[in-house]
Amino acid sequence: MISLQGITKHFGAHTVFKDIDLSLSQGEIIVIIGPSGTGKSTLLRCINFLEKPDAGRLQVGDLKVDTQRASRADILALRRRTAFVFQNYGLFANKTALDNISEGMIVVDKLPKAKAHARAREILERIGLADKADAYPASLSGGQQQRVGIGRAMAANADVILFDEPTSSLDPQWVEEVLGLMKQLAVERQTMIVVTHEMQFAREVADQVVFMDEGGIVEQAPPEELFTAPKDERTRHFLRKILAPTGQAVP
Amino acid sequence: MLNLEYMWGLLPVLLSYLPLTLQMATIAMVFALILACLLAVVRVSRVPVLNGLSLLFISFFRGTPLLVQLFLFYYGLPQVISSLIAITGVTAAVLGLTLHFSAYMAESIRAAIVGIDRSQTEAALSIGMTQSQLMRRIILPQATRVATPTLMNYFIDMIKATSLAFTLGVTELMGATQKEAAGSFLYLEAFLLVALIYWVIVEMLSWGQRRLEIYLNKAYQR
Secondary structure, eight states: OEEEEEEEEEETTEEEEEEEEEEEOTTOEEEEEOOTTSSHHHHHHHHTTSSOOSEEEEEETTEEEETTSOOHHHHHHHHHHEEEEOTTOOOOTTSOHHHHHHHHHHHTSOOOHHHHHHHHHHHHHHTTOGGGTTOOGGGSOHHHHHHHHHHHHHHTTOSEEEEESTTTTSOHHHHHHHHHHHHHHHHTTOOEEEEOSOHHHHHHHOSEEEEEETTEEEEEEOHHHHHHSOSSHHHHHHHHHHHGGGTOOOO | OOOHHHHHHHHHHHHTTHHHHHHHHHHHHHHHHHHHHHHHHHHHTTOTTHHHHHHHHHHHHHHSOHHHHHHIIIIIGGGTOGGGGGOOHHHHHHHHHHHHHHHHHHHHHHHHHHHSOHHHHHHHHHTTOOHHHIIIIIIHHHHHHHHHHHHHHHHHHHHHHGGGGGGGTOOSHHHHHHHHHHHHOOHHHHHHHHHHHHHHHHHHHHHHHHHHHHHHGGGGOO
C-alpha cells in the first residue's frame, strides 16, 4: 500500500503543486497524465525524495514518513522501497549492464556478489538482454539502455516502481520495446506509478488514470471512464488536443 | 666536442640516484592524490568551513612558487616549530611536492567530478545509495578516467620538480649531477646527460599514460 497525503512542493515562490493525495494498493498501476510543466515528474520525484516535499506525509508499505521530519535513515528506507526509472536512463556509464543491475543489490542490499550476479542474470533474461550482460551503456541502443534502467529498478525489489516519462527521450523505433517490457511487468502485477504521454499505454495498462493540471489532481478514474467520459472540462480539452492528431477516439 | 666516454662512464653513477628521485615523486604523488581527492570532494559537496579552508589552501599553494614553499618548509618552519628541526631534505621535499601538486590536482579532480552527468547521481540515490557509496562507486571511478590525462601530466611535472630538492641539500639525480659536474668541470656533458635521463623517463611515462587511457576508455567504446 502506497499513499501520499497533502504532498506540496514549491520552487521558490512558485507552488508546483499543493495538497496532493494519492493512494494505490499492492499490484495497482496508476498512470499520471497531463500537460507539460504541471509537476507530474516533480510529484514522482517527491515520492523518493529526489525532491524534498514542502509538506505532507508518505507511506510505502509499513513505512510512514512525515516529509518535514524525515531523518536520513527514513529517506534511505523510503528509497529502498521505491525504485525509479528515469527519462534519460541514468545508467552508470562505468558499469556493464549486468553491474548496473547488480550494483544496488551488492551495495545497498548487501547481497553476496555471486548471488547478486545470478539474480541480475535472471533479470537480464526477463528484459530480453541476456546477451548484453557485459555490454557498457555507451554500446547499447536507447531502448536497450532504458530496459536496463527498468531492470535496475526491478532488482531493487521495491514496493513500487516510479516511471518518469520512460519513453520520452527514445527514438520512435525503440518506444515499443520499452512499453512492451512495462506491459509485461503490469501483467505480473508489479505496483507502479507511471508518468507518460503514451495514452494508448495508459488505456491498456492502467487501473487508474490521474489527470494533473495547474498544480493539482483534476480527476482520477479508470481509463475507460477517463478517456471516454471525463468529468472535467480541462481533462476533455487536454485529451482532445493530444488524441485527435493520433486518430484515436476523442471524448 | 662532447666527451662521450665521460658521459658513458657517468651514466651508471647518475642512474644509481634515480631510485631516490622516483621514490620522492611516487610517494608525493600518492599523498597528493589522496589529499586532492579530499579537497575536491569537500569543494564539490560544499562542506561548510572546510570548503573555505580548501579554497584558501588551494589559493596559497597555487599562488606561490614551489621553490619558495620548499624553502619555507625546510629553512623557515623549524624556526617556529622546534620539532621540525630534524626534518630532512627528502621529507621537506616530499611534503612540499605533495601540498603544491595536491592544490593543482584538486581542481582537475573537482572539474572531472562536476562533469559526470547528474542523472547518474540521482539514479544512485534513487536505489538507496549513501553519498559516500555514490562517490566511491560511481562518481570517483568515472572522474578518475576523465582526470587521468591531466593527473599524469602533473606526475610528469612532479618528477621533474624533484630536481628542486637539490636546493635543500638532497643528493638526488640533479644533486648528484651537480656534484659530478663540479668535480670534472664537464658541465655540458653532465647536464646534457641528466637532461636525457629525465627525458627518457618522461617519454616512458607518456607511453604508459597512453596505454592507461586506452584501458580506462574501454567502457566508452560504441
